[in-house]
Amino acid sequence: MASPRTIRIDLASPRPVYEQIVSSLRALLVAGEFSPGEQLPTVRQLAVDLGVHHNTVAESYRVLAEEGWLDLRRGRGAVVLDRLNPKPVTVAKHGFGRHLEELVAKAITDGVPRSALAEQMAALARKLGKP
Amino acid sequence: MASPRTIRIDLASPRPVYEQIVSSLRALLVAGEFSPGEQLPTVRQLAVDLGVHHNTVAESYRVLAEEGWLDLRRGRGAVVLDRLNPKPVTVAKHGFGRHLEELVAKAITDGVPRSALAEQMAALARKLGKP
DNA sequence: CCAGTTGTATATTGTACCTATACAATAGTC
DNA sequence: GACTATTGTATAGGTACAATATACAACTGG
Numbered sequence: 001m002a003s004p005r006t007i008r009i010d011l012a013s014p015r016p017v018y019e020q021i022v023s024s025l026r027a028l029l030v031a032g033e034f035s036p037g038e039q040l041p042t043v044r045q046l047a048v049d050l051g052v053h054h055n056t057v058a059e060s061y062r063v064l065a066e067e068g069w070l071d072l073r074r075g076r077g078a079v080v081l082d083r084l085n086p087k088p089v090t091v092a093k094h095g096f097g098r099h100l101e102e103l104v105a106k107a108i109t110d111g112v113p114r115s116a117l118a119e120q121m122a123a124l125a126r127k128l129g130k131p
Numbered sequence: 132m133a134s135p136r137t138i139r140i141d142l143a144s145p146r147p148v149y150e151q152i153v154s155s156l157r158a159l160l161v162a163g164e165f166s167p168g169e170q171l172p173t174v175r176q177l178a179v180d181l182g183v184h185h186n187t188v189a190e191s192y193r194v195l196a197e198e199g200w201l202d203l204r205r206g207r208g209a210v211v212l213d214r215l216n217p218k219p220v221t222v223a224k225h226g227f228g229r230h231l232e233e234l235v236a237k238a239i240t241d242g243v244p245r246s247a248l249a250e251q252m253a254a255l256a257r258k259l260g261k262p
Numbered sequence: 263c264c265a266g267t268t269g270t271a272t273a274t275t276g277t278a279c280c281t282a283t284a285c286a287a288t289a290g291t292c
Numbered sequence: 293g294a295c296t297a298t299t300g301t302a303t304a305g306g307t308a309c310a311a312t313a314t315a316c317a318a319c320t321g322g
Contacts, residue, residue, distance in 0.1 A: 014278085016309085016310060016311090017310080017311075018310075018311085019310095023233040023236070023237070024233065026233070026236045026237065026240060027229075027232045027233045027235075027236040029236070030232075030235070030236040030239050030240070031232070031236075042267080042268065042269085043268075043269065044267090044268080044269095052311075052312090053311060053312050053313080054269090054312095055270085055271095055311075055312070055313090056310085056311060056312080058269065058270075059310090059311090061269085062269095062270095067240050069240075072269070073268080073269075073318080073319075074267090074268050074269040074270070074317070074318040074319055075266095075267065075268045075269075075317095075318055075319025075320055076267095076268070076269085076318095076319065076320075077267090077268065077269080078268095078269090094238055094241050094242075094243050096234070096238045096243055096247075096248060096251065097251050098158075099234055100231075100234065100251060100252065100255060101158045101162070101255065102154040102155065102157070102158045103227070103230055103231065103234060104158075104161070104255065104259070105154070105157045105158040105160070105161040105162075106154070106157065107225060107227045108161050109157060109161070109198050109199075109200070110225050111225075112225050112227060114259040114260075115259075115260070116227075117227060117256075117259055118255075118256040118257075118259040118260050119256075120227065120228050120231060121231065121252040121253070121255060121256040121259075122252070122253060122256045124231060124232065124235065124249075124252060125248075125249040125250075125252040125253045125256070126249075128235070128245040128246075128248055128249040128252075129245075129246070129249050145309085147278080147279060147280090148279080148280075149279075149280085173298080173299065173300085174299075174300065175298090175299080175300095183280080183281090184280060184281050184282080185281095185299095185300090186280075186281065186282085186301085186302095187279085187280060187281080189300065189301075190279090190280090192300085193300095193301095203300070204287080204288075204299080204300070205286070205287040205288055205298090205299050205300040205301070206286095206287055206288025206289055206297095206298065206299045206300075207287095207288060207289075207299070207300085208298090208299065208300080209299095209300090
Protein backbone atom coordinates (compact mmCIF):
# COMPACT_ATOMS: atom_id res chain seq x y z
CA MET A 1 0.00 0.00 0.00
CA ALA A 2 1.03 3.60 -0.42
CA SER A 3 3.18 5.23 2.21
CA PRO A 4 1.22 7.58 4.47
CA ARG A 5 1.63 11.32 4.49
CA THR A 6 2.48 11.39 0.84
CA ILE A 7 1.13 14.05 -1.46
CA ARG A 8 1.04 13.38 -5.16
CA ILE A 9 0.18 15.92 -7.77
CA ASP A 10 -0.17 15.72 -11.51
CA LEU A 11 1.17 18.74 -13.32
CA ALA A 12 -0.48 17.51 -16.53
CA SER A 13 -3.94 17.42 -14.97
CA PRO A 14 -6.32 20.23 -15.88
CA ARG A 15 -7.10 20.49 -12.19
CA PRO A 16 -5.21 23.35 -10.52
CA VAL A 17 -2.14 22.19 -8.63
CA TYR A 18 -2.95 24.21 -5.53
CA GLU A 19 -6.34 22.50 -5.41
CA GLN A 20 -4.79 19.07 -5.76
CA ILE A 21 -2.54 19.86 -2.81
CA VAL A 22 -5.50 21.07 -0.75
CA SER A 23 -7.56 18.00 -1.55
CA SER A 24 -4.74 15.57 -0.91
CA LEU A 25 -3.65 17.18 2.35
CA ARG A 26 -7.21 17.46 3.59
CA ALA A 27 -7.77 13.75 3.06
CA LEU A 28 -4.68 13.03 5.17
CA LEU A 29 -5.88 15.39 7.89
CA VAL A 30 -9.32 13.79 8.01
CA ALA A 31 -7.71 10.36 8.13
CA GLY A 32 -5.78 11.47 11.23
CA GLU A 33 -2.36 11.15 9.66
CA PHE A 34 -1.24 14.32 11.42
CA SER A 35 -1.54 14.99 15.13
CA PRO A 36 -2.72 18.35 16.44
CA GLY A 37 0.22 20.59 17.25
CA GLU A 38 2.38 18.92 14.66
CA GLN A 39 4.41 20.97 12.21
CA LEU A 40 3.74 20.69 8.51
CA PRO A 41 6.57 21.21 6.06
CA THR A 42 7.24 24.83 5.22
CA VAL A 43 5.76 26.20 2.02
CA ARG A 44 9.21 26.32 0.49
CA GLN A 45 10.14 22.80 1.55
CA LEU A 46 6.95 21.23 0.24
CA ALA A 47 7.25 23.34 -2.90
CA VAL A 48 10.69 21.85 -3.58
CA ASP A 49 9.40 18.35 -2.91
CA LEU A 50 6.54 18.79 -5.34
CA GLY A 51 8.45 20.80 -7.91
CA VAL A 52 6.26 23.90 -7.82
CA HIS A 53 6.59 27.48 -6.68
CA HIS A 54 6.29 28.16 -2.96
CA ASN A 55 3.46 30.59 -3.61
CA THR A 56 1.42 27.75 -4.99
CA VAL A 57 1.85 25.76 -1.78
CA ALA A 58 1.17 28.89 0.25
CA GLU A 59 -2.19 29.28 -1.49
CA SER A 60 -3.04 25.70 -0.56
CA TYR A 61 -2.09 26.25 3.08
CA ARG A 62 -4.22 29.39 3.15
CA VAL A 63 -7.29 27.43 2.02
CA LEU A 64 -6.77 24.80 4.70
CA ALA A 65 -6.18 27.50 7.32
CA GLU A 66 -9.41 29.14 6.23
CA GLU A 67 -11.15 25.80 6.77
CA GLY A 68 -9.74 25.56 10.26
CA TRP A 69 -7.24 22.81 9.70
CA LEU A 70 -4.05 24.84 10.10
CA ASP A 71 -2.62 27.69 12.09
CA LEU A 72 -0.51 29.69 9.71
CA ARG A 73 1.95 32.44 10.73
CA ARG A 74 5.06 34.05 9.34
CA GLY A 75 8.29 32.78 10.77
CA ARG A 76 6.48 30.00 12.57
CA GLY A 77 5.18 27.82 9.78
CA ALA A 78 2.04 25.72 9.56
CA VAL A 79 0.74 23.92 12.65
CA VAL A 80 -2.03 21.34 12.59
CA LEU A 81 -5.10 22.20 14.66
CA ASP A 82 -7.46 19.70 16.23
CA ARG A 83 -10.38 21.46 14.63
CA LEU A 84 -12.89 21.04 17.43
CA ASN A 85 -14.63 24.26 16.49
CA PRO A 86 -14.61 24.53 12.74
CA LYS A 87 -16.13 27.67 11.33
CA PRO A 88 -19.90 27.39 10.88
CA VAL A 89 -20.10 26.19 7.32
CA THR A 90 -23.05 25.52 5.11
CA VAL A 91 -24.24 22.07 5.96
CA ALA A 92 -27.48 21.84 4.04
CA LYS A 93 -27.56 20.73 0.45
CA HIS A 94 -23.92 19.74 0.16
CA GLY A 95 -24.20 17.91 -3.14
CA PHE A 96 -22.24 14.97 -1.84
CA GLY A 97 -24.67 12.44 -3.25
CA ARG A 98 -24.64 13.99 -6.67
CA HIS A 99 -20.87 14.33 -6.76
CA LEU A 100 -20.56 10.73 -5.63
CA GLU A 101 -22.77 9.53 -8.45
CA GLU A 102 -20.80 11.56 -10.96
CA LEU A 103 -17.53 10.15 -9.66
CA VAL A 104 -18.85 6.61 -9.97
CA ALA A 105 -20.21 7.30 -13.45
CA LYS A 106 -16.78 8.47 -14.57
CA ALA A 107 -15.13 5.36 -13.18
CA ILE A 108 -17.64 3.09 -14.90
CA THR A 109 -17.08 4.95 -18.14
CA ASP A 110 -13.36 4.35 -17.75
CA GLY A 111 -13.94 0.64 -17.42
CA VAL A 112 -13.69 0.06 -13.70
CA PRO A 113 -15.90 -2.89 -12.71
CA ARG A 114 -18.96 -1.96 -10.69
CA SER A 115 -18.14 -4.61 -8.13
CA ALA A 116 -14.81 -2.95 -7.41
CA LEU A 117 -16.48 0.41 -6.92
CA ALA A 118 -19.10 -1.09 -4.65
CA GLU A 119 -16.43 -2.74 -2.53
CA GLN A 120 -14.39 0.39 -2.06
CA MET A 121 -17.42 2.43 -1.13
CA ALA A 122 -18.66 -0.19 1.31
CA ALA A 123 -15.21 -0.37 2.89
CA LEU A 124 -14.98 3.38 3.37
CA ALA A 125 -18.52 3.47 4.69
CA ARG A 126 -17.61 0.89 7.32
CA LYS A 127 -14.52 2.83 8.32
CA LEU A 128 -16.59 5.97 8.73
CA GLY A 129 -19.10 4.11 10.86
CA LYS A 130 -16.60 3.24 13.58
CA PRO A 131 -13.87 5.84 13.96
CA MET B 132 -36.57 13.45 -5.06
CA ALA B 133 -35.22 15.34 -8.03
CA SER B 134 -36.91 14.98 -11.37
CA PRO B 135 -34.97 12.68 -13.70
CA ARG B 136 -33.17 13.85 -16.80
CA THR B 137 -32.48 17.22 -15.33
CA ILE B 138 -29.15 18.91 -15.74
CA ARG B 139 -28.18 21.61 -13.32
CA ILE B 140 -25.17 23.81 -13.68
CA ASP B 141 -23.71 26.52 -11.49
CA LEU B 142 -22.29 29.42 -13.43
CA ALA B 143 -20.70 30.73 -10.23
CA SER B 144 -18.76 27.53 -9.68
CA PRO B 145 -15.06 27.57 -10.53
CA ARG B 146 -15.64 24.28 -12.29
CA PRO B 147 -15.90 24.69 -16.06
CA VAL B 148 -19.49 24.67 -17.27
CA TYR B 149 -18.83 22.25 -20.10
CA GLU B 150 -17.38 19.81 -17.56
CA GLN B 151 -20.39 20.16 -15.30
CA ILE B 152 -22.61 19.29 -18.23
CA VAL B 153 -20.46 16.28 -19.11
CA SER B 154 -20.42 14.99 -15.56
CA SER B 155 -24.12 15.50 -15.02
CA LEU B 156 -25.14 13.94 -18.33
CA ARG B 157 -22.78 11.02 -17.89
CA ALA B 158 -24.32 10.22 -14.52
CA LEU B 159 -27.75 10.14 -16.14
CA LEU B 160 -26.48 7.89 -18.92
CA VAL B 161 -24.91 5.45 -16.47
CA ALA B 162 -28.13 5.45 -14.45
CA GLY B 163 -29.97 4.38 -17.57
CA GLU B 164 -32.14 7.49 -17.78
CA PHE B 165 -31.75 7.50 -21.55
CA SER B 166 -32.46 4.56 -23.82
CA PRO B 167 -30.12 3.67 -26.69
CA GLY B 168 -31.28 5.26 -29.92
CA GLU B 169 -32.93 8.10 -28.09
CA GLN B 170 -32.38 11.67 -29.21
CA LEU B 171 -30.74 14.14 -26.88
CA PRO B 172 -31.67 17.81 -27.12
CA THR B 173 -29.77 19.70 -29.78
CA VAL B 174 -26.76 21.70 -28.69
CA ARG B 175 -28.70 24.91 -29.25
CA GLN B 176 -31.78 23.74 -27.40
CA LEU B 177 -29.88 22.60 -24.33
CA ALA B 178 -27.80 25.74 -24.50
CA VAL B 179 -30.91 27.89 -24.28
CA ASP B 180 -32.24 25.79 -21.40
CA LEU B 181 -29.03 26.18 -19.46
CA GLY B 182 -28.38 29.78 -20.43
CA VAL B 183 -25.00 29.22 -22.07
CA HIS B 184 -23.59 29.38 -25.58
CA HIS B 185 -24.28 26.43 -27.86
CA ASN B 186 -20.56 25.92 -28.40
CA THR B 187 -20.22 25.16 -24.72
CA VAL B 188 -22.80 22.39 -24.97
CA ALA B 189 -21.20 21.16 -28.18
CA GLU B 190 -17.89 20.74 -26.37
CA SER B 191 -19.64 18.63 -23.73
CA TYR B 192 -21.32 16.45 -26.35
CA ARG B 193 -17.97 15.95 -28.05
CA VAL B 194 -16.44 14.63 -24.83
CA LEU B 195 -19.28 12.18 -24.32
CA ALA B 196 -19.09 11.10 -27.97
CA GLU B 197 -15.36 10.51 -27.49
CA GLU B 198 -16.19 8.32 -24.53
CA GLY B 199 -18.59 6.29 -26.61
CA TRP B 200 -21.85 7.49 -25.12
CA LEU B 201 -23.16 9.47 -28.08
CA ASP B 202 -23.29 9.38 -31.83
CA LEU B 203 -22.87 12.96 -32.96
CA ARG B 204 -23.46 14.24 -36.48
CA ARG B 205 -24.34 17.47 -38.19
CA GLY B 206 -27.95 17.87 -39.11
CA ARG B 207 -28.85 14.72 -37.23
CA GLY B 208 -28.19 15.66 -33.64
CA ALA B 209 -26.98 13.56 -30.73
CA VAL B 210 -28.15 9.97 -30.40
CA VAL B 211 -27.55 7.81 -27.34
CA LEU B 212 -25.54 4.64 -27.92
CA ASP B 213 -25.83 1.47 -25.88
CA ARG B 214 -22.09 1.48 -25.40
CA LEU B 215 -21.52 -2.27 -25.60
CA ASN B 216 -18.11 -1.74 -27.07
CA PRO B 217 -16.56 1.27 -25.38
CA LYS B 218 -13.10 2.19 -26.53
CA PRO B 219 -10.40 0.24 -24.66
CA VAL B 220 -9.55 2.66 -21.90
CA THR B 221 -6.99 2.49 -19.18
CA VAL B 222 -8.48 0.47 -16.38
CA ALA B 223 -5.58 0.10 -14.00
CA LYS B 224 -4.75 2.71 -11.43
CA HIS B 225 -7.91 4.73 -11.86
CA GLY B 226 -7.64 6.88 -8.72
CA PHE B 227 -11.23 6.18 -7.75
CA GLY B 228 -10.33 5.30 -4.19
CA ARG B 229 -8.22 8.38 -3.72
CA HIS B 230 -10.80 10.66 -5.29
CA LEU B 231 -13.48 9.09 -3.14
CA GLU B 232 -11.48 9.76 0.02
CA GLU B 233 -10.91 13.35 -1.04
CA LEU B 234 -14.60 13.84 -1.76
CA VAL B 235 -15.51 12.48 1.66
CA ALA B 236 -12.85 14.60 3.35
CA LYS B 237 -14.30 17.70 1.76
CA ALA B 238 -17.80 16.83 2.92
CA ILE B 239 -16.60 16.20 6.47
CA THR B 240 -14.77 19.50 6.44
CA ASP B 241 -18.00 21.17 5.38
CA GLY B 242 -19.79 19.69 8.33
CA VAL B 243 -21.69 16.78 6.82
CA PRO B 244 -22.07 14.02 9.46
CA ARG B 245 -20.02 10.93 8.81
CA SER B 246 -23.05 8.75 9.32
CA ALA B 247 -24.85 10.48 6.46
CA LEU B 248 -21.88 9.95 4.16
CA ALA B 249 -21.62 6.29 5.16
CA GLU B 250 -25.30 5.76 4.44
CA GLN B 251 -25.20 7.30 1.00
CA MET B 252 -22.12 5.33 0.01
CA ALA B 253 -23.59 2.08 1.28
CA ALA B 254 -26.81 2.76 -0.60
CA LEU B 255 -25.02 3.40 -3.86
CA ALA B 256 -22.82 0.36 -3.31
CA ARG B 257 -25.92 -1.79 -2.92
CA LYS B 258 -27.45 -0.36 -6.07
CA LEU B 259 -24.27 -1.14 -8.01
CA GLY B 260 -24.24 -4.67 -6.67
CA LYS B 261 -27.52 -5.62 -8.32
CA PRO B 262 -28.04 -3.86 -11.65
C1' DC C 263 20.16 43.12 18.33
C1' DC C 264 20.93 40.60 14.29
C1' DA C 265 20.76 37.02 10.93
C1' DG C 266 18.07 33.56 9.12
C1' DT C 267 13.65 31.61 8.31
C1' DT C 268 8.85 31.83 7.34
C1' DG C 269 4.59 33.39 5.24
C1' DT C 270 2.75 37.43 2.32
C1' DA C 271 2.01 40.81 -1.29
C1' DT C 272 2.34 42.50 -6.06
C1' DA C 273 3.21 42.23 -10.99
C1' DT C 274 3.79 39.34 -15.03
C1' DT C 275 3.08 35.56 -18.07
C1' DG C 276 0.76 31.76 -19.92
C1' DT C 277 -3.35 29.06 -20.53
C1' DA C 278 -8.13 27.69 -20.68
C1' DC C 279 -12.99 28.75 -20.65
C1' DC C 280 -16.66 30.88 -22.95
C1' DT C 281 -18.52 33.47 -26.50
C1' DA C 282 -19.37 35.53 -31.21
C1' DT C 283 -19.49 34.60 -35.80
C1' DA C 284 -19.17 32.23 -39.95
C1' DC C 285 -19.01 27.68 -42.14
C1' DA C 286 -20.19 22.72 -43.59
C1' DA C 287 -23.07 18.73 -43.64
C1' DT C 288 -27.45 16.52 -43.18
C1' DA C 289 -32.70 16.24 -43.27
C1' DG C 290 -37.03 17.37 -44.88
C1' DT C 291 -40.07 19.36 -48.57
C1' DC C 292 -41.69 20.37 -52.92
C1' DG D 293 -33.06 16.75 -57.75
C1' DA D 294 -32.78 21.46 -55.85
C1' DC D 295 -33.97 24.53 -51.80
C1' DT D 296 -34.20 25.76 -47.28
C1' DA D 297 -33.98 25.05 -42.51
C1' DT D 298 -31.57 22.73 -38.99
C1' DT D 299 -27.64 20.70 -36.90
C1' DG D 300 -22.88 20.23 -35.46
C1' DT D 301 -18.07 22.39 -36.42
C1' DA D 302 -14.22 25.52 -36.90
C1' DT D 303 -11.77 29.68 -35.70
C1' DA D 304 -10.66 33.88 -33.27
C1' DG D 305 -11.03 37.14 -29.44
C1' DG D 306 -12.25 38.71 -24.52
C1' DT D 307 -11.70 37.66 -19.96
C1' DA D 308 -10.46 35.38 -15.83
C1' DC D 309 -7.43 32.58 -13.31
C1' DA D 310 -3.43 29.70 -12.27
C1' DA D 311 1.52 29.62 -11.58
C1' DT D 312 5.73 32.08 -11.27
C1' DA D 313 9.34 35.74 -10.21
C1' DT D 314 10.60 39.02 -7.11
C1' DA D 315 10.54 41.85 -3.21
C1' DC D 316 8.66 42.55 1.40
C1' DA D 317 7.15 41.92 6.40
C1' DA D 318 6.90 39.32 10.60
C1' DC D 319 8.60 35.96 13.68
C1' DT D 320 12.35 32.81 15.82
C1' DG D 321 16.58 31.77 18.05
C1' DG D 322 20.97 32.80 19.42
